[in-house]
Amino acid sequence: MSETELFPPPKAFSKRAHIKSRKEYEAIYRQSVKNPSKFWAEKAKQLHWFKKWKRVFRYTKKPFVKWFEGGKINVSYNCLDRHLSTARKNKAALIWEGEPGDSKTYTYQELHLEVCRFANVLKKHRIKKGDRVCIYLPMIPQLAIAMLACTRIGAIHSVVFGGFSANSLRNRIQDSRAKMLITSDGSFRKGKIIPLKKMADEALAECPSVKTVIVCRRTGQKIPMKRKRDRWWDEEIKAEDISDVCKPAEMDAEDPLFILYTSGTTGKPKGILHTTGGYLVYVYQTFKWIFDIQEEDTHWCTADIGWVTGHSYIVYGPLANGATSLMFEGVPNYPKPDRFWEIVEKYKVTLFYTAPTAIRSIKQEGNQWPKRHDLSSLRLLGSVGEPINPEAWLWYHKMIGNRKCPIVDTWWQTETGGVLITPLPGAIPTKPGSATLPFPGIVPDVLDEKGRRAKINEGGYLVIKKPWPAMARTVWGNPKRFKEIYFGKFPGVYLTGDNAKIDKDGYFWVTGRTDDVIKISGHRFGTAEVESALTAHPAVAEAAAVPIPHPIKGQGLYVFVTLDKGIKQTPHLKKALFRQVAKEIWGIPPPWRILRWLHYCSSRGSFKIAVSVDIKDSGENLKIEPLPA
Numbered sequence: 001m002s003e004t005e006l007f008p009p010p011k012a013f014s015k016r017a018h019i020k021s022r023k024e025y026e027a028i029y030r031q032s033v034k035n036p037s038k039f040w041a042e043k044a045k046q047l048h049w050f051k052k053w054k055r056v057f058r059y060t061k062k063p064f065v066k067w068f069e070g071g072k073i074n075v076s077y078n079c080l081d082r083h084l085s086t087a088r089k090n091k092a093a094l095i096w097e098g099e100p101g102d103s104k105t106y107t108y109q110e111l112h113l114e115v116c117r118f119a120n121v122l123k124k125h126r127i128k129k130g131d132r133v134c135i136y137l138p139m140i141p142q143l144a145i146a147m148l149a150c151t152r153i154g155a156i157h158s159v160v161f162g163g164f165s166a167n168s169l170r171n172r173i174q175d176s177r178a179k180m181l182i183t184s185d186g187s188f189r190k191g192k193i194i195p196l197k198k199m200a201d202e203a204l205a206e207c208p209s210v211k212t213v214i215v216c217r218r219t220g221q222k223i224p225m226k227r228k229r230d231r232w233w234d235e236e237i238k239a240e241d242i243s244d245v246c247k248p249a250e251m252d253a254e255d256p257l258f259i260l261y262t263s264g265t266t267g268k269p270k271g272i273l274h275t276t277g278g279y280l281v282y283v284y285q286t287f288k289w290i291f292d293i294q295e296e297d298t299h300w301c302t303a304d305i306g307w308v309t310g311h312s313y314i315v316y317g318p319l320a321n322g323a324t325s326l327m328f329e330g331v332p333n334y335p336k337p338d339r340f341w342e343i344v345e346k347y348k349v350t351l352f353y354t355a356p357t358a359i360r361s362i363k364q365e366g367n368q369w370p371k372r373h374d375l376s377s378l379r380l381l382g383s384v385g386e387p388i389n390p391e392a393w394l395w396y397h398k399m400i401g402n403r404k405c406p407i408v409d410t411w412w413q414t415e416t417g418g419v420l421i422t423p424l425p426g427a428i429p430t431k432p433g434s435a436t437l438p439f440p441g442i443v444p445d446v447l448d449e450k451g452r453r454a455k456i457n458e459g460g461y462l463v464i465k466k467p468w469p470a471m472a473r474t475v476w477g478n479p480k481r482f483k484e485i486y487f488g489k490f491p492g493v494y495l496t497g498d499n500a501k502i503d504k505d506g507y508f509w510v511t512g513r514t515d516d517v518i519k520i521s522g523h524r525f526g527t528a529e530v531e532s533a534l535t536a537h538p539a540v541a542e543a544a545a546v547p548i549p550h551p552i553k554g555q556g557l558y559v560f561v562t563l564d565k566g567i568k569q570t571p572h573l574k575k576a577l578f579r580q581v582a583k584e585i586w587g588i589p590p591p592w593r594i595l596r597w598l599h600y601c602s603s604r605g606s607f608k609i610a611v612s613v614d615i616k617d618s619g620e621n622l623k624i625e626p627l628p629a
């Protein structure tokens with residue numbers, strides 16, 4: 001793809017967009033970096049504050065920034081109550097589509113009621129401001145309700161992706177010392193049942209901090225409930241002593257809002273902490289401008305809420321804007337490869353936000369699938385999670401967007417809270433594969449090893465030079481690590497861990513990571529996690545995992561394992577190693593399927609084994625070199 005090939009925003013789109021031209025964007029951008037306090041104060045004013053802030057931001061104790069200090073605000077109030085006195089009160093807030101095809105819609109009023117009642121359930125179980133509540137649920141409405149209920153009373157939620165294993169869940173609960181766990185009897189995955197509660201029980205055997213478990217009914221199978229500890233969601237929320245009214249807690253802008261664990265270069269995943277005021281202002285504003293939200297839009301972000309994309313652009317960003325947000329429990333290719341398009345047609349989705357891996361996997365099934373459906377409601381498409389290759393971009397543009405929808409390729413991270421680099425759809429001409437330009441208020445750059453600005457088109461470290469409202473505040477319980485990881489290389493400058501280049505038009509091209517983080521199907525892993533899962537097996541002496549390019553999943557994994565002296569490689573051991581990784585990281589079959597044994601050779605008395613991701617859809621393209629002796 002030539003870097004000069006530009007796709008200008010469709011005229012009809014620009015005409016009614018929030019930001020209508022590159023010129024307008026540039027004027028806003030200039031002002032936002034010249035006077036960030038003024039810029040962000042104007043944005044923050046659009047939300048409801050119980051008490052106004054004293055100072056927009058303070059960055060004296062670098063890298064620990066404070067935004068909207070002195071301000072008092074409540075997230076659930078802004079996402080729900082604020083809309084009830086407007087025409088939005090009976091508008092759909094959440095449209096939910098279940099994997100088996102069941103569905104449910106909540107208006108703002110209905111969602112408000114559910115959230116208030118559940119917040120009272122939390123209180124009844126002695127959850128207080130600052131307590132951690134772990135949420136381990138499939139993509140069902142209770143997940144969003146539980147998050148909002150936590151924010152209502154000032155509890156800190158920690159959502160753990162429902163695909164993670166009991167061990168991953170245990171590590172996260174132990175690290176945050178959560179007092180409560182919210183889970184479900186089971187979850188659906190491609191028509192099968194995953195025993196979520198069973199995995200939760202396994203994790204909880206080593207989590208003394210958890211006093212109460214709230215269990216949602218989803219799959220309906222019989223599960224053991226532990227006396228005193230375990231309660232059914234539906235019984236709790238219906239109880240007579242649970243009121244419909246719950247006054248929102250007046251939170252300090254810098255009070256913690258949530259912890260979300262994410263993979264890094266070394267060790268176990270770390271708990272990224274986001275706080276209340278800055279995060280909300282930022283996701284509110286980015287959602288508004290990047291998705292160009294209009295009152296009648298139906299927004300569908302296909303991510304799982306277990307990842308940051310779902311937090312910011314299924315729950316908080318859309319609801320803070322009074323938008324209709326669609327939440328889907330299933331996967332793109334079940335029961336058929338047109339599941340996404342069936343849903344777009346059913347709900348007349350207008351804004352559609354997904355990951356390149358999903359686009360590639362649907363594309364390979366053939367054009368007949370999208371062609372079966374009326375996709376004419378779509379007016380904007382988005383991409384997130386990994387670099388999008390120009391071929392997938394063009395297919396998305398032509399087949400799904402019918403050449404009339406702008407594509408926003410949004411670059412961001414768990415740590416950034418919201419999107420930092422992206423086209424504004426009515427203003428910025430796009431180039432397939434480039435996330436284009438910074439969002440107003442964001443100052444990114446590309447530096448070389450010595451911290452000098454890289455030349456045009458020269459790859460280097462992507463950094464952010466100025467603080468922004470939704471910047472992570474710390475690593476839960478480990479501020480030292482936060483400082484070292486993100487501000488250690490170039491002092492005072494946020495290191496993203498990504499590699500990027502800037503072209504002659506000032507467009508950013510993010511090419512991948514500079515560290516040991518990998519993106520498989522857009523899901524973030526550390527190679528170190530896979531390595532330590534393998535070395536936890538008694539037969540394994542050493543393990544090394546390296547990423548390999550994968551045509552659909554973006555990246556795959558290639559793992560080298562050295563067995564302990566005298567241990568023989570057997571099919572049984574191979575299975576045990578696959579199970580080991582599944583047990584430590586993924587409870588459900590991971591998106592990269594099962595690790596596959598490729599070959600092994602001996603090295604000084606021990607065995608070396610190479611295993612790799614199941615590459616069934618790309619077997620021919622992948623060349624595995626013989627291992628070095």
Ligand code: WTA
Pocket residue numbers: 262307308309383384385386387388409410411412413414415435496497498510511512513519522523524
């Ligand atoms: C990658 C997901 C290229 C990047 C929101 C980043 C991207 C990591 C893009 C964060 C994009 C995300 N183009 N790469 N548009 N978006 N990435 O924390 O490597 O799960 O550092 O947050 O995903 O992954 P995370």
